Amino acid sequence: MYAQEALDRAADIDKKIKSGTAGKLAGMVVGLKDVLCYKDHPIQGGSKILDGFVSQFTATAVQRLLDEDAIIIGRQNCDEFAMGSSNENSAFGPALNPFDTTRVPGGSSGGSAVAVAADLCQVSLGSDTGGSVRQPAAFCGIIGLKPTYSRISRYGLIAYGSSFDCIGIFSKSVDDIALVLTVIAGSDEYDSTVSRTEAPEYTTSLFKEKKISVCYIRDTVESDALQPEIREAIQEAIEQLRALGHTIEAIDFPLLRYTLPTYYILATAEASSNLSRYDGVRYGHRSPETTDLESLYKKTRHEGFGKEVQRRILLGTFVLSSSYYDAYYTKAQKVRRIIRDKTKEILQRYDFMLMPTAPTTAFRLGEHTGNPLEMYLADIYSVQANVAGVPAISFPYGKDKKGLPIGIQALANDFEESKLLSLARLLTKK
Numbered sequence: 001m002y003a004q005e006a007l008d009r010a011a012d013i014d015k016k017i018k019s020g021t022a023g024k025l026a027g028m029v030v031g032l033k034d035v036l037c038y039k040d041h042p043i044q045g046g047s048k049i050l051d052g053f054v055s056q057f058t059a060t061a062v063q064r065l066l067d068e069d070a071i072i073i074g075r076q077n078c079d080e081f082a083m084g085s086s087n088e089n090s091a092f093g094p095a096l097n098p099f100d101t102t103r104v105p106g107g108s109s110g111g112s113a114v115a116v117a118a119d120l121c122q123v124s125l126g127s128d129t130g131g132s133v134r135q136p137a138a139f140c141g142i143i144g145l146k147p148t149y150s151r152i153s154r155y156g157l158i159a160y161g162s163s164f165d166c167i168g169i170f171s172k173s174v175d176d177i178a179l180v181l182t183v184i185a186g187s188d189e190y191d192s193t194v195s196r197t198e199a200p201e202y203t204t205s206l207f208k209e210k211k212i213s214v215c216y217i218r219d220t221v222e223s224d225a226l227q228p229e230i231r232e233a234i235q236e237a238i239e240q241l242r243a244l245g246h247t248i249e250a251i252d253f254p255l256l257r258y259t260l261p262t263y264y265i266l267a268t269a270e271a272s273s274n275l276s277r278y279d280g281v282r283y284g285h286r287s288p289e290t291t292d293l294e295s296l297y298k299k300t301r302h303e304g305f306g307k308e309v310q311r312r313i314l315l316g317t318f319v320l321s322s323s324y325y326d327a328y329y330t331k332a333q334k335v336r337r338i339i340r341d342k343t344k345e346i347l348q349r350y351d352f353m354l355m356p357t358a359p360t361t362a363f364r365l366g367e368h369t370g371n372p373l374e375m376y377l378a379d380i381y382s383v384q385a386n387v388a389g390v391p392a393i394s395f396p397y398g399k400d401k402k403g404l405p406i407g408i409q410a411l412a413n414d415f416e417e418s419k420l421l422s423l424a425r426l427l428t429k430k
Helices: 002-019 060-067 110-117 134-140 174-184 218-222 228-243 256-277 293-304 307-320 325-349 372-379 383-388 417-427
Strands: 029-033 071-076 123-128 143-146 166-171 213-217 247-251 352-356 392-399 405-411
Touching: 002 071, 029 110, 060 071, 060 123, 060 174, 071 110, 110 123, 110 134, 110 166, 123 143, 123 174, 134 143, 134 166, 134 392, 134 405, 143 174, 143 417, 166 174, 174 417, 213 218, 213 228, 213 325, 218 228, 218 247, 218 352, 228 247, 228 352, 228 392, 228 405, 228 417, 256 307, 256 325, 256 372, 256 383, 307 325, 325 352, 325 383, 352 417, 383 405, 392 417, 405 417
Parallel strands: 029 071, 029 123, 213 247, 213 352
Antiparallel strands: 123 166, 143 166, 143 392, 352 405, 392 405
16 A cells, blocks of 8 residues: 555655645655554554554644655554553564664664664654653664654544653654654644644754753763663763863752653553543454453453553553552652653753663563563653653664664753754764
8 A cells, every 4th residue: 555655656746846846845755653643544553452443534743744745655563552662562573673683673663763774764753652762763773853742743643641642753864853843843723732832943943053051860870770881972972062162060860760650650540541442342353252341341452452551551540540549640740740840940951951862772672571660661761751741852872882873862941852953963973
């Protein structure tokens, strides 16, 4: 389906280019994570439970790409319903890291990162709920942008954690990300949560010679859990900025230890609610082994959902239960507000917060699948941006001793994506 469509669309765009009527993205080849709706095309969210489902409408972000003459090359593998840090939870099997096919590409947007890294497309759209764009970007040696929450419409994005989910952008080029963000950002009548703050022309708002102030959290660089080569890369980036005359300071952020539990309490609670719609009644997989309505729900979900999705639904249902709602969910919401306020307070004093994207480079397939807590710790540095709702970017900064890419992450204040793109252009090191 996609192959012939892409060829036909390319022929039409060639005619538009010759006539001078082509859009801003004329001929740009773009891939879509398997959580973004595209009318009359299959979408499964990497899950058996949506087997055979064809989307009845197009996501706003996707439609804006099409309106500017981008070419959609296909849908890309991901962890089931965007729940994972390795792309090993997909019903289709894992995507493989192009630098070492025995290793994971990161998750949940692993297929999208691999497609860009392997030059199958120029740009991919993914989703970032707790680091699902930035971590795969780091593992695959490309750039991944998570914009401010509400910067891009979520209409047509399969929901995981609705107060965390962001559509993000992968590319090897800062300029391509700036161009795509210019096209897809902005208000949308179909999404009541999207910001009405006007989106700038990102391609013309990147700074070049401005002096900046940067902080880094002391504990992140000094942690024994951080892979030594990543620590060295961050220290090198810090010295590079100092040599250019920028201000760099170490800070303490004691709340960092609370970001991961806060994220997993709230995100699983939202997942429990969002995934209740997959019941086998209206669409997708329906178990043939049912005898009544209750068995229809139970068997369909047991057969259709993978183990990780089931785990998170159960955790979220527990968190939302009447006995534990105040002890977990309500308290986590209060902590989230404190984390956001403190993060924004820091970002009002500094232009950027610099930290590792992940504690290690790409790990081996199967290395953490037996211990979910080990897998969740892969998100320890990436979840802060989602909990706080601020924009963040991961960009490549060299390789480790095994030749695997190292990613460094930067956070900025609300709606300061232009600054993040400028920093990535300044520091990116292959």
